Amino acid sequence: MRPLSDFLFGWTLLLLAATSCGSRPERQKQDDRESTLYLLYEPRYAQRFALLSDERGPVLRVFDPWQGADSTVFDYRLAADTAVEPGPGEIRWPLRSVVCLSSSHVAFLDAVGAVGTVRGVSGRDFITHPAVRNETVREVGYDTHLDYETIVALQPDALFLYGLSGEHPAAEKLRQLGVPVIYISDYLEQDPLGRAEWIVPFGLLTGRIEQAVERFMAVEESYRTIGESVALAAPERPKVMLNAPYKEVWYLPGDRSYIVRLLNDAGAEYLGQGEDSDASRPTSAEQVLRLLAQADFWLNPGTARSLAQLRADNRRFATLPVVRQGRVYNNDARTTPAGGSDFWESGAVRPDVVLADLVRILHPELLPDHTLYYFRLLE
Numbered sequence: 001m002r003p004l005s006d007f008l009f010g011w012t013l014l015l016l017a018a019t020s021c022g023s024r025p026e027r028q029k030q031d032d033r034e035s036t037l038y039l040l041y042e043p044r045y046a047q048r049f050a051l052l053s054d055e056r057g058p059v060l061r062v063f064d065p066w067q068g069a070d071s072t073v074f075d076y077r078l079a080a081d082t083a084v085e086p087g088p089g090e091i092r093w094p095l096r097s098v099v100c101l102s103s104s105h106v107a108f109l110d111a112v113g114a115v116g117t118v119r120g121v122s123g124r125d126f127i128t129h130p131a132v133r134n135e136t137v138r139e140v141g142y143d144t145h146l147d148y149e150t151i152v153a154l155q156p157d158a159l160f161l162y163g164l165s166g167e168h169p170a171a172e173k174l175r176q177l178g179v180p181v182i183y184i185s186d187y188l189e190q191d192p193l194g195r196a197e198w199i200v201p202f203g204l205l206t207g208r209i210e211q212a213v214e215r216f217m218a219v220e221e222s223y224r225t226i227g228e229s230v231a232l233a234a235p236e237r238p239k240v241m242l243n244a245p246y247k248e249v250w251y252l253p254g255d256r257s258y259i260v261r262l263l264n265d266a267g268a269e270y271l272g273q274g275e276d277s278d279a280s281r282p283t284s285a286e287q288v289l290r291l292l293a294q295a296d297f298w299l300n301p302g303t304a305r306s307l308a309q310l311r312a313d314n315r316r317f318a319t320l321p322v323v324r325q326g327r328v329y330n331n332d333a334r335t336t337p338a339g340g341s342d343f344w345e346s347g348a349v350r351p352d353v354v355l356a357d358l359v360r361i362l363h364p365e366l367l368p369d370h371t372l373y374y375f376r377l378l379e
Helices: 009-014 103-111 148-154 170-174 192-196 198-203 209-233 259-263 283-290 309-312 315-319 351-362
Strands: 027-029 038-041 051-052 057-063 073-078 089-093 098-100 118-119 159-163 181-183 238-241 249-252 281-284 297-299 328-330
Touching: 027 249, 051 209, 057 198, 073 181, 098 103, 103 118, 103 198, 118 148, 148 159, 148 170, 148 209, 159 170, 192 209, 192 259, 192 351, 198 209, 198 283, 209 259, 209 351, 238 249, 238 283, 259 351, 283 309, 297 351
Parallel strands: 073 089, 098 118, 098 159, 159 181, 238 297, 297 328
Antiparallel strands: 027 073, 038 051, 051 057, 057 073, 249 281
16 A cells, blocks of 8 residues: 555645635636646546645645536635634635535545534435434535525535536525535546545545545555456456436446446446447437347346336346346445435445445455445345
């Protein structure tokens, strides 16, 4: 395992600069960025963030935080908590209270021991973490239906949000209400370790950077060890199909997508390959059914909770060898009563456990003692 110093170069300088205050975080093009900022932490896998500093203090930089963003950059300057009040546009640091609009934000905070900072969430019934599923954490709504009154009353140091095809529809109003917002674009990282590396900026924001880097290093080491064992010992690559149709259209992930990267590292052959993209593409159910007839395993078949449900959804599924032989697994082993999945929550932080699940399914002889955590066999 690499020494911690490889990840934390410049961190002493950051601590020395921590009493400085910054300027208003702003959206800007890359060629307009300040040239005086220097790297504090260089991500090894993630493409969407950097940790920086200058004479005024630390900065979290987030790149292209939604699909189709064109060299869009947000800089978030952190004002040390020694200040009486943060200046205009600054974010109090370390964060003491936050609102999360995604369940993965909760998981990252939990990974650095800061889940206690969560005061409000979007979709509380869909979050699996027990510390959030109680009345002390407020429900704040979603998308264009946010409960602004509740959010303002919580007085969070920051609200974590994300963009889909553009700015979050509530971002500007939240800023006008004086709520500091921070874009988190972990879900756009297609490298499983890149997604997990967002542990580090959450460590910076909560004043737990060393704990965050150590946690990420452990996940990285575990993931790489499992992947290397597959590369060395897996005798063959089983054929795998993903997902299930929605209104007769099957959305197949591109070859550079998150889940396909996991399958490749787990020693699988993805039957839907052929699109050099990280985006999903619509495919006719007829075409995918022809591919499914070749599958050794079928993973993530939509909302199906059993083989009987699969057969009921589509009578043609019953004739597939992969269904008749019972080699269908879904990633819903850990869900809330409302249907929230921990696969998309803590799974973002623990790709090594996801990878171990996949290897246990595809190459059980390589991890005979591993118990499935996110996946389960449909019966």
